[in-house]
Amino acid sequence: MPPPTLQQFLADLPQVGNLIKDRGYRQIWRFDFEGHGYYLKFYPRRGFDFRRLFRGSPARREFSRLLRLQKAHVPAPRAVAELSGFRLGNRIGDAVILEAIEPALPLDQYLSELARQGETIPNRLQLARKIRQMLSQLSQAGLGHSDLHLGNMLFRYGEVFLLDGYSLTLRGLQMEDLQKLAHSAAGFATRTELLRGWEELGPGGPPPIYNPVSARHWRKLLRNTRQENHYFGRIRFGPWSGIFFKRYKYPRRWAPASDLRVTSDDWQTAWPPIWRALEAAELTPLKRGPSGDVWAGDLTLGGRRLPVVIKRPFKRRWYRYLNEIGRGSRAWRAWHKAWAMIVRDIPTAWPLLVLQKRQFGYVTDSVIVFERIEGQTLDSFNLDSLSPRNRELLFRRTGGMLRKIDQLGMAHFDAKSTNWIVQPDEKLGPRPILIDVDGLRFRRWQALGLQRLLRAMRQHPQYTPADSLALCQGYAPFSHVATEE
Numbered sequence: 001m002p003p004p005t006l007q008q009f010l011a012d013l014p015q016v017g018n019l020i021k022d023r024g025y026r027q028i029w030r031f032d033f034e035g036h037g038y039y040l041k042f043y044p045r046r047g048f049d050f051r052r053l054f055r056g057s058p059a060r061r062e063f064s065r066l067l068r069l070q071k072a073h074v075p076a077p078r079a080v081a082e083l084s085g086f087r088l089g090n091r092i093g094d095a096v097i098l099e100a101i102e103p104a105l106p107l108d109q110y111l112s113e114l115a116r117q118g119e120t121i122p123n124r125l126q127l128a129r130k131i132r133q134m135l136s137q138l139s140q141a142g143l144g145h146s147d148l149h150l151g152n153m154l155f156r157y158g159e160v161f162l163l164d165g166y167s168l169t170l171r172g173l174q175m176e177d178l179q180k181l182a183h184s185a186a187g188f189a190t191r192t193e194l195l196r197g198w199e200e201l202g203p204g205g206p207p208p209i210y211n212p213v214s215a216r217h218w219r220k221l222l223r224n225t226r227q228e229n230h231y232f233g234r235i236r237f238g239p240w241s242g243i244f245f246k247r248y249k250y251p252r253r254w255a256p257a258s259d260l261r262v263t264s265d266d267w268q269t270a271w272p273p274i275w276r277a278l279e280a281a282e283l284t285p286l287k288r289g290p291s292g293d294v295w296a297g298d299l300t301l302g303g304r305r306l307p308v309v310i311k312r313p314f315k316r317r318w319y320r321y322l323n324e325i326g327r328g329s330r331a332w333r334a335w336h337k338a339w340a341m342i343v344r345d346i347p348t349a350w351p352l353l354v355l356q357k358r359q360f361g362y363v364t365d366s367v368i369v370f371e372r373i374e375g376q377t378l379d380s381f382n383l384d385s386l387s388p389r390n391r392e393l394l395f396r397r398t399g400g401m402l403r404k405i406d407q408l409g410m411a412h413f414d415a416k417s418t419n420w421i422v423q424p425d426e427k428l429g430p431r432p433i434l435i436d437v438d439g440l441r442f443r444r445w446q447a448l449g450l451q452r453l454l455r456a457m458r459q460h461p462q463y464t465p466a467d468s469l470a471l472c473q474g475y476a477p478f479s480h481v482a483t484e485e
Contacts, residue, residue, distance in 0.1 A: 009033055013040065014089055026058075027088070030100065037100030038080065041166075044093035057084060058166060059094035065168035066098070072141035074134055075161045077101055101154050101161055108150035111188045112250035118427040121188070123158060128193045130160045132200050135181075138162070139173040139201065148177045149184035178202060179213040186214070187345045215409075221343040222336065235264055235353075237271060242355035243335070252342075254423060254431055255350040257371035260302040267353065270299040278310060290314065292330075296372060301352070307372035308352065309435075312365075329356055330438070331366035337437040338370070344408050346401060347423075348434040349373055373433050375424060379417035383462040390429045392470045394422065398432040399474025402449045405440075414439025415449035416456040450475050 009016065009031075017031035017040070027042040043058045059082055066079035077098040086095040105113075114121055121127065131153070138145065145152070147167035154161040178201055182194060189197075198207040226243065228234050235244050244267055251259035274297050277283050287294040292313035299308055313330040328336070335354040342348065349370040357365040376382075378398075383391060398420065405412055412434075419436040454471065457463045 006033065010040070010083075010086070037102050039077070039098045039100055040095050041098070042086065042088050042093055042095045044088075044091045057082075057094045059083065059096040062166040063096045066096075066165040068141065068143060068168065069138075069162065069165060072137055072143065074137045074141070074143075075159060076165065077161065077163065079165070101156055104154040104156035104161070106151050107153040107155045107160065108184065109250065110155045111150065115188070116251060116253045118253060118425070124193075126158065127155075127160070128189070128196070130158075132197055134160055134162060135173065135197075135201055142170065142172050144169040144171050144173045144177050146177065148181045150181075150188075151184070173201065175203065176213065179208075179211050183211055183214045183217060186211075210409075218340070218343050222339060225335070225339045233264055235267055235355075237268075237275075237355065239357050240355045241358075242353060244353045245351060252345075252347070253425075253428075254347040254433060255371060257301075257306060257350040257352060260304065260306075262302050262352075266301050270301060271353070274299050274310070278312070283310070309349065309370045309372045310367060311370070312367045329363040329366040331368040332356060332363075334368050334438060337440045340410070340442070341405075341434065341437060341440070344404070346404055346408075346434070347431065348437055349421075370435075373421045373423055373435060375421045375433070377418050377435075378420040378422055378432070379456065379460060381422045383460070383467070386430065391467065394430045394432060395467050395470035396474035396477075397430075398453070399450065399471045400477070401432060401434070402447075402453070403475045403477075405449060406444065406446050409442065409444060411441050411443060411445035412437075412439050412449035413441060413445075413452070415453045417453060417460065418456070420453075447475070 013029055013031060017029040019027060020030050020039075021028040025043065025046075027044075029040045029042065031038055031040065041059065041062065063079050063082040066076060069076040070078065077100070080097040080099060083095040083097070086093060088095070111121065145162070145164075145167055146169050147164055152163045152167070154163060178198070182197070185194070195207060225232055231246050231248065233244050233246050235242055244264070245257075245260075245262060247261050248258045274283070277297065278295055283295040283297040285293065286296050286309065292311060295310045295312075297308055297310060298305055300306070311331065311334070331354050335351050338348055338351045342350070349372075351368065351370055353369040355367050356363045386394065402412065402415060414436065415434075419434060419439070421433045421435050423431045423433050425431050450471070454468065457467070457471070
């Protein structure tokens with residue numbers, strides 16, 4: 001790279017490069033130079049920075065950390081140059097240039113796309129081994145990584161590379177580093193793979209039952225569901241105000257609505273006519289009663305026609321106006337509970353919109369919209385239509401979902417058979433989806449949901465002891481004996 005030529009090239013970076021990410025404190029640009037791809041990370045200077053006074057230039061920090069990775073033979077992008085006092089547009093800062101590893105995908109994106117397509121992970125044993133070897137090399141070099149997750153790993157032709165040298169630490173691999181990786185990998189790794197990682201990289205002894213990193217991550221995601229950001233938006237219709245779903249980073253196979261890209265304008269167009277139809281009782285009623293109405297309809301979001309379920313709860317007693325103070329309306333609690341399930345990767349009906357109407361500070365009316373799940377409820381599903389393998393799979397998956405709810409610090413007080421949809425899947429077999437999360441509570445109450453479902457399933461004329469056994473084994477797969485009792 002002739003320095004004058006590269007210097008002139010970088011001076012025109014806004015015209016010749018592509019801005020990949022802008023977080024305010026850091027920009028990431030990609031550019032091609034002399035037939036090779038490169039990334040430039042730009043750290044603008046923002047007046048007096050107290051942290052910079054003690055920690056030095058963030059670009060120099062990242063550059064030196066990447067050199068440490070190279071010396072430790074940890075697969076990572078190669079650092080090319082550090083630029084101090086670099087001018088980008090009308091801003092001055094520091095920058096570091098890295099060689100691009102291409103073609104490649106973030107590992108979490110690669111695994112999420114396979115899961116959405118219903119495909120198994122090719123050579124998963126080798127992939128898990130490469131991740132463990134990479135982290136072992138990191139640990140042996142006395143290095144750690146404060147932001148260790150699958151999104152900070154690149155996957156290319158079966159090889160794994162560690163990204164984000166800025167987050168590299170000199171304190172060795174810490175417990176919290178491993179907990180962050182375990183949380184990130186929980187949706188893809190098997191119990192055996194997680195145990196192998198713990199045995200090779202952990203401090204010894206049995207692995208911890210609960211991961212505090214997961215709890216912090218879920219709280220952060222749930223805060224997003226209450227405010228304007230990249231994934232959710234605020235909206236208003238006259239006296240009604242609420243939150244709507246915009247997009248999800250990695251869509252889920254069990255929820256077609258999860259790959260939507262929704263704007264406020266979509267809802268401003270789609271909601272008024274369906275609300276008028278609901279008020280005129282022109283939609284299909286699924287349930288009507290003193291506690292609330294449930295309607296089925298269709299609306300267009302993100303340029304796509306989508307079947308939806310609209311729930312409008314009522315206050316049957318006067319004291320509901322008082323005990324909802326601080327708790328939120330039933331629709332708002334259903335929104336929170338549904339997203340609490342989704343961020344934990346537990347299949348449930350996808351929430352799209354929640355609206356509330358207030359008078360004198362009190363919620364006087366509310367409504368929530370979910371995607372309508374294809375399939376039949378478990379209480380009326382023809383179990384004899386399934387093959388023996390798929391029948392056992394259905395009940396094992398249902399028991400596994402109830403186990404996961406319990407393990408993650410929740411309990412479902414109303415997991416009866418009418419609150420499950422059996423979703424058909426030609427590639428993966430039938431999948432159970434929870435469609436009513438009103439009975440979810442954020443406290444531990446082991447096997448309560450399982451007991452409720454076992455009682456309800458006894459009313460199904462096709463239900464057998466073998467189904468009951470599969471349900472219990474799904475809930476307690478490592479027990480020597482699993483029975484209804």
